[in-house]
Every structure is written in C-alpha cells, then in structure tokens.
Amino acid sequence: MVHVNAFISPPKIWAKQSSDRIHRTNPCESFHSNFNSNFYHQHPHIFKIIEILKLFQYLQYSTKQINQYDYTFEKRNGSRVTEKALRSALALRI
Numbered sequence: 001m002v003h004v005n006a007f008i009s010p011p012k013i014w015a016k017q018s019s020d021r022i023h024r025t026n027p028c029e030s031f032h033s034n035f036n037s038n039f040y041h042q043h044p045h046i047f048k049i050i051e052i053l054k055l056f057q058y059l060q061y062s063t064k065q066i067n068q069y070d071y072t073f074e075k076r077n078g079s080r081v082t083e084k085a086l087r088s089a090l091a092l093r094i
Contacts, residue, residue: 038052
C-alpha cells in the first residue's frame with residue numbers, strides 16, 4: 001500500500017475547492033462544466049468552439065493581470081468590490 005505522503009503532489013493540493021466554483025472540487029471539472037455550458041448543440045460548429053476558447057483565454061489573461069497588481073477597488077460608499085464582480089465586469093466588456 002502506498003502512503004499518501006509518497007506522492008509528489010498530495011491530494012490537499014489537487015483536491016482542494018476551487019475559488020470560483022463552490023460546487024466543484026476540481027479545477028478541471030470546473031473548466032469542463034463552464035466550457036460545456038457555452039454550447040447548445042451536441043456537435044457545435046468549429047468557429048463557435050474557437051470563439052469560446054478565445055473567450056476563456058481572454059478571461060484567464062485578464063484575471064491574471066488583475067491578480068498581478070494589488071489594487072483596492074472601492075465603491076463610493078466605501079464598500080469593496082469582490083473578485084466575482086470584477087470577473088462579471090470583464091465578461092461584459094467582451
């Protein structure tokens with residue numbers, strides 16, 4: 001029997017809950033769920049697939065750029081803007 005600590009990447013790293021999807025325990029499952037939710041046909045057109053992949057790439061790049069800087073986003077009333085709200089704003093810009 002192999003002990004869990006013998007693995008290079010222990011389960012506490014790869015089986016942790018993703019920050020953007022509460023119901024998914026694996027980032028790959030989260031991506032797959034989000035990706036599939038963008039298609040309405042079982043066999044979508046290749047241009048639709050490419051468009052969705054570009055959208056995912058843009059959102060990942062934008063999120064990485066936002067996370068790279070330590071900005072504090074505040075509304076006029078002093079309340080802070082959450083990461084979820086920032087992602088929604090990025091999605092609307094596309």
